[in-house]
Amino acid sequence: MQAMVLRTVGSPLQAEDWPIPTPQAGQLLIRVHTCGVCRTDLHVLDGELTDAKLPLIPGHQIVGTVVGQGPGVRGTLPLGTRVGVPWLGHTCNHCRYCQSGRENLCDQAQFTGYQLDGGYAEYTVADERFCFPIPANYADLQAAPLLCAGLIGYRSLRLAGAAERLGLYGFGAAAHIVIQVARYQGQRVFAFTRSGDTQGQQFARQLGAEWAGSATDPAPEPLDAAIIFAPVGALVPLALQAVAKGGVVVCAGIHMSDIPSFSYDRLWGERVLRSVANLTRQDGEEFLALAPRVPIQTQIQAFPLVQANEALMALRQGQIQGAAVLVIPSEGGGTQVSSGNHHGLGAR
Numbered sequence: 001m002q003a004m005v006l007r008t009v010g011s012p013l014q015a016e017d018w019p020i021p022t023p024q025a026g027q028l029l030i031r032v033h034t035c036g037v038c039r040t041d042l043h044v045l046d047g048e049l050t051d052a053k054l055p056l057i058p059g060h061q062i063v064g065t066v067v068g069q070g071p072g073v074r075g076t077l078p079l080g081t082r083v084g085v086p087w088l089g090h091t092c093n094h095c096r097y098c099q100s101g102r103e104n105l106c107d108q109a110q111f112t113g114y115q116l117d118g119g120y121a122e123y124t125v126a127d128e129r130f131c132f133p134i135p136a137n138y139a140d141l142q143a144a145p146l147l148c149a150g151l152i153g154y155r156s157l158r159l160a161g162a163a164e165r166l167g168l169y170g171f172g173a174a175a176h177i178v179i180q181v182a183r184y185q186g187q188r189v190f191a192f193t194r195s196g197d198t199q200g201q202q203f204a205r206q207l208g209a210e211w212a213g214s215a216t217d218p219a220p221e222p223l224d225a226a227i228i229f230a231p232v233g234a235l236v237p238l239a240l241q242a243v244a245k246g247g248v249v250v251c252a253g254i255h256m257s258d259i260p261s262f263s264y265d266r267l268w269g270e271r272v273l274r275s276v277a278n279l280t281r282q283d284g285e286e287f288l289a290l291a292p293r294v295p296i297q298t299q300i301q302a303f304p305l306v307q308a309n310e311a312l313m314a315l316r317q318g319q320i321q322g323a324a325v326l327v328i329p330s331e332g333g334g335t336q337v338s339s340g341n342h343h344g345l346g347a348r
């Protein structure tokens, strides 16, 4: 099968021909249709996350069809089922975190496209207990970003609490989904982007932000919570300054540059600063049930699998509006999905 492979941290992915993996006990063999590209993939490629298996097939927002089963699968996702494979790929089930509903913090967790081969390939294998059925109303392309941008964005939104006035710092794949859930819940949204990113600000307003501006601009009024999606530590003191007393600041990314020191005044008044790590399967079930009700529409930019490096570069340079998704052509030359720009939200 064709796969895009990370051999050396800091180098581009290489197109390679790998054998189709054999599903082991409890695993599904999945024919990959699409795989979302996530900022976490860049952190893996750049070595900012230091536990990657090498060589590695990245990718943890996988949409595909079950085409094989290892021994002992329970059969809850039979052959032919369209499934999603998220970032959380394995937990130990017995540590104090697993035993207390916090499997996202499992001491022995393994993650798709990091310690387990992921979806930048024609096939992948995954533990059936960590796969989700994909809601029927979503095409393969539009479903892919739900699996990390959507899911971890949803967990971040939940942990931000019942904020009437919500700030989003960084308006990429996750924020463009979270804003739709927040608006559905009646929250008012304020979007903060890189300074000068007028396109990103316009995109945020189009999706229902009542204000959009630069991250260094003062918020037009105090916020009740803020979620930081951009991997920029300097945003932490800014977001703390923007929230009112009792406000919550959630850092949603897996990696962030160092946080500059700041005066205790910014935290005083029972402001809360916290991170969000990974996902639980319950997050996934809740979010994928909620998505069609909102209904969340993802805006995606498609790239063929062999252009994974180009997709990653475009993400790195801030050129993706919405989410980048890799398309894996099906055998026989036909494609289930065409590549190009797909605007699930109408013309811009």
Ligand SMILES: [Zn+2]
Pocket (backbone or CB within 6 Å): 091, 092, 093, 094, 095, 096, 097, 098, 099, 103, 105, 106, 107, 108, 109
């Ligand atoms: Zn555990």
Ligand SMILES: [Zn+2]
Pocket (backbone or CB within 6 Å): 038, 039, 040, 041, 060, 087, 148, 149
């Ligand atoms: Zn991700």
